[in-house]
């Protein structure tokens with residue numbers, strides 16, 4: 486499977502809005518929220534596109550706040566799950582976060598969301614606390630995950646290793662990351 490990751494554009498929102506309610510249930514974002522995010526100069530959003538059928542199969546984004554990249558969303562279409570799309574999107578986020586000057590990455594994740602937690606732990610995120618009743622739909626707590634300094638050689642080595650493992654698994658010569666060189670915040 487060939488996946489292209491590029492900047493999210495307004496024309497992506499029909500497909501994004503097909504995935505978001507499935508991925509996040511009643512807590513999902515509105516189309517207006519995505520529109521606002523695409524117009525927000527501090528937001529950096531990406532779409533994963535299946536190169537064969539041009540379908541949008543996942544998306545992610547973060548806010549750059551000082552030296553922190555705060556991941557605000559990451560979701561994969563149910564038909565594309567467990568095929569490393571989420572992993573590729575996270576790798577892309579990390580690369581872009583480095584590129585735009587972040588030193589740490591953070592996010593909130595539901596305590597019950599084991600799949601997402603495993604993905605983040607795989608890439609060196611650690612739980613540094615809990616936000617009680619953070620999710621208003623069911624009063625669920627959020628774990629607050631953080632990376633170490635993403636510029637640190639130890640973190641960069643972990644990233645390199647994971648990218649190499651992914652490339653071997655996907656039987657591709659390399660995993661293309663940050664291919665969109667223009668993708669810097671406006």
Ligand SMILES: CC(C)(COP(=O)(O)OP(=O)(O)OC[C@H]1O[C@@H](n2cnc3c(N)ncnc32)[C@H](O)[C@@H]1OP(=O)(O)O)[C@@H](O)C(=O)NCCC(=O)NCCS
Pocket residue numbers: 508509558559560561562565566567568569570571572573592593594595598599600601603604605607
């Ligand atoms: C979380 C999510 C983005 C993962 O996407 P995905 O493309 O299926 O994940 P990948 O195939 O790239 O998996 C990468 C790693 O994530 C973890 N993972 C993914 N799905 C998992 C599952 N169902 N159970 C356990 N671990 C899982 C594993 O560590 C996996 O690595 P492995 O293949 O070596 O075991 C996807 O399940 C999703 O969209 N969920 C709904 C939205 C959501 O919860 N987003 C996160 C908000 S914080």
